Amino acid sequence: MGGYSSTRWGRVITRQETDPLxxxxxxxxxxxxxxxxxxxxxxxxxxxxxxxxTVQIVMSADGQTITLSYQARQQxxxxxxxxxxxxxxxxxxxxxxxxxxxxxxxxxRRRAVLYAVRGAFRCRICxxxxxxxxxxxxxxxxxxxxxxxxxxxxxxxxxxxWEIPPKPEGMTYRAYMRVVRRLIAQxxxxxxx
Numbered sequence: 001m002g003g004y005s006s007t008r009w010g011r012v013i014t015r016q017e018t019d020p021l022x023x024x025x026x027x028x029x030x031x032x033x034x035x036x037x038x039x040x041x042x043x044x045x046x047x048x049x050x051x052x053x054t055v056q057i058v059m060s061a062d063g064q065t066i067t068l069s070y071q072a073r074q075q076x077x078x079x080x081x082x083x084x085x086x087x088x089x090x091x092x093x094x095x096x097x098x099x100x101x102x103x104x105x106x107x108x109r110r111r112a113v114l115y116a117v118r119g120a121f122r123c124r125i126c127x128x129x130x131x132x133x134x135x136x137x138x139x140x141x142x143x144x145x146x147x148x149x150x151x152x153x154x155x156x157x158x159x160x161x162w163e164i165p166p167k168p169e170g171m172t173y174r175a176y177m178r179v180v181r182r183l184i185a186q187x188x189x190x191x192x193x
Contacts, residue, residue, distance in 0.1 A: 018124060019132035022053040022116040024068075026088070026102050029057070035088070035100060037063045053116065064088055072119025082119055142190050149183040162187050 022045040026035075034041035038061055045053040055070040065087050071079045087103040089110055101110040106126035114121040115129060124131075133141065147155075153176060154168035164183060167176040 015128055015130040016117070017132040017135070018115060018129045021129070022055070024055070024057075024102075024114045024116075024121055026100050026112050029066075030100055035059060035063065035066075037061050055116075068121060070116075072116075080119075084121065086114070086121065139190065142186050146183060146186045146190070149179055149186065153179050153183075 024043075028043075029035050029041065032041065033039060034057055037059060039057075039059045041057045043055060043057070044051050053070070055068050058067045058069070060066070065085050068082070068084045068086060070082055072082050084105065086105055089101045089103050090098040091101065091110070092098050101112060102114055102123075103109070104111045104114065104123040104126060106120075106122040109123065109125075111123040114123060115127055117127045117129070133144070136144065150156075150163075150165060153165050153171070155163070155165040164180055167173065
C-alpha cells in the first residue's frame, strides 16, 4: 500500500499534489503569535519570489475560532470574497501543555494543516491531495533536500545545488557547520561519491 505509483492510474496522475498549494499550518500560527485572542495576521504565499496568495486571519476573543478572509474564484468566474470560520481544538501533551489543532470545516477531524483548493481551506483528505514527495525518485528527493538545507542557511532560488551559501548572521558556527555537512553529504550522494 502506498509507494511511487499509488496515486497513478494508467500512468496518469489522479490526485493533485500538496506542494504548490497555499497551506495554513496551525503550528506556524502559534509560533508567530496568531493564536492569541483578537490577534490579526496576514500571511502571504510566494512562488519563486512572487506573491501568489494572501489571507487575513483574525482570532476570536475567546480563542476558540479563527476567521479567514480572502479572495477566491472558480475557473472563468470573477473574484469573490470568502469569509470562513475554522474552529480550534486542543489536546493535552504528555509532559504538560497543550497542542492546538484545526477542526477541518469539511470533515470535522483534527488537522494541523489546511490546504486551499478552489477557494476553500480544507484538509488533505477532503481535497483528495497527495504529498509531492510520494512521486519523487531518489535523485529528485535529494535535490529537494539540498534546496531545503540551502534555504536554512540563507540560500535562495536559482542557486546551483553544489553552491554553499555563507553563514547567515545570527546563526552559530556550530549549527551552520551541521547543516553544511548534511548538504555536502547530499551533494556527494548526487555525484555518486
